Amino acid sequence: MQRIQSSLDRSFSLSRIAMGLWRLADWKYTSQQTLELLEQLLGLGVTTFDLADIYGDYRCERLFGDALKLKPELRGKMEIVSKCGIKLMSDNNNYALNHYDSSGTHVTAAAESSLENMRIEQLDLLLIHRPDPLMDADELAEALDRLVSGGKVRAVGVSNFLPHHVQLLQSRLSVPLLVNQIEVSMLQSAPLFDGQLDYCQRERIIPMAWSPFAGGELFTGSGEAARRVQACLEELSRELDMEPQQLALAWLLKHPSNMAPLLGSGRVSRLRNGVAVLGRELPREAWFRLLRAARGRDVD
Amino acid sequence: MQRIQSSLDRSFSLSRIAMGLWRLADWKYTSQQTLELLEQLLGLGVTTFDLADIYGDYRCERLFGDALKLKPELRGKMEIVSKCGIKLMSDNNNYALNHYDSSGTHVTAAAESSLENMRIEQLDLLLIHRPDPLMDADELAEALDRLVSGGKVRAVGVSNFLPHHVQLLQSRLSVPLLVNQIEVSMLQSAPLFDGQLDYCQRERIIPMAWSPFAGGELFTGSGEAARRVQACLEELSRELDMEPQQLALAWLLKHPSNMAPLLGSGRVSRLRNGVAVLGRELPREAWFRLLRAARGRDVD
Amino acid sequence: MQRIQSSLDRSFSLSRIAMGLWRLADWKYTSQQTLELLEQLLGLGVTTFDLADIYGDYRCERLFGDALKLKPELRGKMEIVSKCGIKLMSDNNNYALNHYDSSGTHVTAAAESSLENMRIEQLDLLLIHRPDPLMDADELAEALDRLVSGGKVRAVGVSNFLPHHVQLLQSRLSVPLLVNQIEVSMLQSAPLFDGQLDYCQRERIIPMAWSPFAGGELFTGSGEAARRVQACLEELSRELDMEPQQLALAWLLKHPSNMAPLLGSGRVSRLRNGVAVLGRELPREAWFRLLRAARGRDVD
Numbered sequence: 001m002q003r004i005q006s007s008l009d010r011s012f013s014l015s016r017i018a019m020g021l022w023r024l025a026d027w028k029y030t031s032q033q034t035l036e037l038l039e040q041l042l043g044l045g046v047t048t049f050d051l052a053d054i055y056g057d058y059r060c061e062r063l064f065g066d067a068l069k070l071k072p073e074l075r076g077k078m079e080i081v082s083k084c085g086i087k088l089m090s091d092n093n094n095y096a097l098n099h100y101d102s103s104g105t106h107v108t109a110a111a112e113s114s115l116e117n118m119r120i121e122q123l124d125l126l127l128i129h130r131p132d133p134l135m136d137a138d139e140l141a142e143a144l145d146r147l148v149s150g151g152k153v154r155a156v157g158v159s160n161f162l163p164h165h166v167q168l169l170q171s172r173l174s175v176p177l178l179v180n181q182i183e184v185s186m187l188q189s190a191p192l193f194d195g196q197l198d199y200c201q202r203e204r205i206i207p208m209a210w211s212p213f214a215g216g217e218l219f220t221g222s223g224e225a226a227r228r229v230q231a232c233l234e235e236l237s238r239e240l241d242m243e244p245q246q247l248a249l250a251w252l253l254k255h256p257s258n259m260a261p262l263l264g265s266g267r268v269s270r271l272r273n274g275v276a277v278l279g280r281e282l283p284r285e286a287w288f289r290l291l292r293a294a295r296g297r298d299v300d
Numbered sequence: 301m302q303r304i305q306s307s308l309d310r311s312f313s314l315s316r317i318a319m320g321l322w323r324l325a326d327w328k329y330t331s332q333q334t335l336e337l338l339e340q341l342l343g344l345g346v347t348t349f350d351l352a353d354i355y356g357d358y359r360c361e362r363l364f365g366d367a368l369k370l371k372p373e374l375r376g377k378m379e380i381v382s383k384c385g386i387k388l389m390s391d392n393n394n395y396a397l398n399h400y401d402s403s404g405t406h407v408t409a410a411a412e413s414s415l416e417n418m419r420i421e422q423l424d425l426l427l428i429h430r431p432d433p434l435m436d437a438d439e440l441a442e443a444l445d446r447l448v449s450g451g452k453v454r455a456v457g458v459s460n461f462l463p464h465h466v467q468l469l470q471s472r473l474s475v476p477l478l479v480n481q482i483e484v485s486m487l488q489s490a491p492l493f494d495g496q497l498d499y500c501q502r503e504r505i506i507p508m509a510w511s512p513f514a515g516g517e518l519f520t521g522s523g524e525a526a527r528r529v530q531a532c533l534e535e536l537s538r539e540l541d542m543e544p545q546q547l548a549l550a551w552l553l554k555h556p557s558n559m560a561p562l563l564g565s566g567r568v569s570r571l572r573n574g575v576a577v578l579g580r581e582l583p584r585e586a587w588f589r590l591l592r593a594a595r596g597r598d599v600d
Numbered sequence: 601m602q603r604i605q606s607s608l609d610r611s612f613s614l615s616r617i618a619m620g621l622w623r624l625a626d627w628k629y630t631s632q633q634t635l636e637l638l639e640q641l642l643g644l645g646v647t648t649f650d651l652a653d654i655y656g657d658y659r660c661e662r663l664f665g666d667a668l669k670l671k672p673e674l675r676g677k678m679e680i681v682s683k684c685g686i687k688l689m690s691d692n693n694n695y696a697l698n699h700y701d702s703s704g705t706h707v708t709a710a711a712e713s714s715l716e717n718m719r720i721e722q723l724d725l726l727l728i729h730r731p732d733p734l735m736d737a738d739e740l741a742e743a744l745d746r747l748v749s750g751g752k753v754r755a756v757g758v759s760n761f762l763p764h765h766v767q768l769l770q771s772r773l774s775v776p777l778l779v780n781q782i783e784v785s786m787l788q789s790a791p792l793f794d795g796q797l798d799y800c801q802r803e804r805i806i807p808m809a810w811s812p813f814a815g816g817e818l819f820t821g822s823g824e825a826a827r828r829v830q831a832c833l834e835e836l837s838r839e840l841d842m843e844p845q846q847l848a849l850a851w852l853l854k855h856p857s858n859m860a861p862l863l864g865s866g867r868v869s870r871l872r873n874g875v876a877v878l879g880r881e882l883p884r885e886a887w888f889r890l891l892r893a894a895r896g897r898d899v900d
Contacts, residue, residue, distance in 0.1 A: 464795030
């Protein structure tokens with residue numbers, strides 16, 4: 001599979017398509033089943049696994065670790081991504097409400113706890129999950145720098161950050177923010193126009209795209225935009241002999257910011273299908289037909 | 301009292317809580333009464349006094365000067381802030397409408413007139429009051445640089461400027477813009493999210509917060525958001541044993557941009573109350589509960 | 601006539617008022633008639649002629665070239681501007697929809713085709729017509745740099761780009777982007793407030809203003825804002841003894857970004873009228889009265 005090499009750190013790379021494991025706990029897999037999924041993904045070239053402390057009500061990282069323990073030699077073939085900075089109400093804590101915490105203490109503790117839950121020595125990538133209005137950039141940068149220099153984290157990045165958030169945090173960090181993981185899809189196309197992806201392209205930050213199918217809306221949604229997209233996907237599916245899911249991925253992959261979409265299905269057949277799209281570039285007109293369908297209007 | 305030292309000019313500082321005198325003319329104080337207010341504020345550690353040429357229909361600065369004349373030795377214990385750049389219709393002029401004027405000529409004349417009205421030799425800080433769509437950055441920067449080099453103004457800043465306004469003016473100035481005075485409160489929380497405060501934090505510009513209680517709406521407003529905030533303030537007031545006004549200030553003081561709220565009451569008891577909040581940091585959950593109340597929704 | 605010299609390239613200048621030829625094909629002029637128009641404009645000092653590959657359904661540039669061929673010595677007295685990057689459905693092609701193409705191949709071919717159609721050796725200025733969401737900045741910058749170094753294009757710029765688009769493209773280019781051609785008028789005043797013109801002023805990019813009369817709405821529109829502007833233009837017309845069209849131009853010319861409005865009329869009397877406004881600066885209050893009329897509210 002194609003890989004995305006960071007221009008900011010040549011020794012860092014991700015697989016062009018990454019696997020999101022936020023629903024791992026929902027699948028009720030045994031550790032053995034999870035291991036099989038991981039192995040099949042690695043076989044397809046999908047080496048980047050995306051997690052977060054809070055996924056599955058704080059349980060996914062442990063489930064992932066349980067599977068990995070069955071075959072620890074797989075660790076070296078993967079990039080493991082985690083995120084922290086959200087405090088989610090749960091039976092495991094007594095938070096009065098969902099909130100953010102980007103304090104040095106919390107981020108350090110969360111990263112260490114992710115390592116412990118997955119029983120690994122180092123995260124390949126640690127992302128700050130959401131922009132915290134109380135982000136003290138000096139304090140957070142110091143904590144992230146220390147996690148990197150101490151070897152607990154290979155590289156750092158952010159998620160759902162707007163350019164001004166990135167600029168603030170980067171202004172205090174010694175190491176570069178390599179990744180911004182944001183929501184992008186045909187039905188969430190604002191980042192293509194409002195400067196988010198332009199900023200990534202300019203600063204050579206790798207965008208990872210979460211919810212690349214808009215949570216399934218692209219294929220089954222009943223809103224007006226979704227139905228227009230569905231009709232266009234059908235047409236193009238016939239014309240180009242590609243499946244709708246493949247078209248949706250190819251639409252993202254064509255963007256020059258070189259983003260990595262996150263697939264989230266537990267079914268290998270679907271994942272195989274998605275991966276098969278690599279190497280099939282969408283023609284420019286087809287791309288704009290999908291954009292027109294999504295926005296309900298022509299370009300200016 | 302805590303002080304805010306500018307990272308851009310180590311010899312410049314403000315008191316953490318500043319006094320806004322835009323209603324000085326409304327209070328109908330004698331000069332002696334105003335002097336007593338100033339002395340009490342200085343006694344509380346509030347050393348920063350915020351004025352503008354136009355306050356009180358162009359009368360506040362003279363009233364302030366009248367009081368200061370009674371005890372000129374107080375001058376050395378204060379930071380006096382003024383603003384200019386608005387032309388307000390008044391009996392003193394024949395403007396056809398309220399408008400802005402950031403021309404070199406007007407800004408220089410306005411600063412000199414503020415000095416004369418207050419009978420002082422130097423403004424500690426001169427702010428451009430509003431972003432003027434006709435701002436000629438080269439001309440304005442030259443005027444501001446000259447006011448500083450000529451000693452009439454100790455330092456310069458802006459008010460109600462968005463980051464792009466600051467960047468434009470700063471690009472032509474020799475001296476740094478030390479302050480941006482903007483409206484921020486629980487009911488005007490956009491600057492926490494749209495990059496205004498992130499930009500201040502990044503560039504180490506001191507934010508001063510005007511209308512920190514949203515003109516009283518926080519405590520007496522009848523809008524939906526105001527009522528949600530009031531209910532939350534009451535709850536927290538009981539839980540934390542702090543007054544609503546103190547909570548509202550503590551909410552601003554917790555922000556890592558290290559902002560200076562402007563109090564505007566003429567009653568010393570209220571001011572004393574406000575100042576007393578320094579040193580009592582709001583817990584993170586309480587901060588987010590107030591944010592949720594203000595916005596009517598949880599964080600993402 | 602005043603000229604606008606680029607601060608980024610001292611040898612590059614435009615006439616303060618430029619001529620837009622997007623309707624040239626509509627006028628049904630003979631080449632001789634077009635030539636006469638060009639000569640009269642040159643006589644007025646209007647030396648900058650604005651075209652685009654797509655104008656007049658891809659026909660304007662050829663019509664312009666036909667006229668120029670009648671008197672080739674005029675070429676040296678003009679700045680010829682063209683634009684490319686839009687693919688418009690037309691009898692000349694089989695595009696399935698209107699879309700953008702900022703690929704190196706397309707932009708290079710389009711520029712060469714413009715040269716061929718106008719039968720000239722070099723464009724003075726080539727603009728990318730619209731921000732393409734698929735803009736690969738590296739590829740486009742390489743193509744533009746090559747057009748400049750190869751002598752086919754004297755200088756480059758953009759059109760309808762927001763600051764983040766400019767920053768992205770500029771980050772990869774060797775040569776500076778000298779111009780951003782955007783829509784600005786009293787009825788499209790957002791660029792004065794949202795940072796577009798501030799960014800131009802800061803980076804010393806020359807703004808060209810298209811549709812400076814909002815397509816005539818300023819004088820004949822029936823919307824609320826248009827009617828308020830019309831009433832104010834009438835008042836000021838009497839007070840200042842200037843025609844409404846002149847006032848509308850003077851309003852743009854007063855802006856410190858030093859923009860070049862594009863006139864688009866084929867009638868010389870109108871153009872002469874417009875040009876006559878140069879040297880008559882609008883008083884600041886009159887400028888703000890027009891702004892108030894356009895926005896329906898006072899400044900803050």
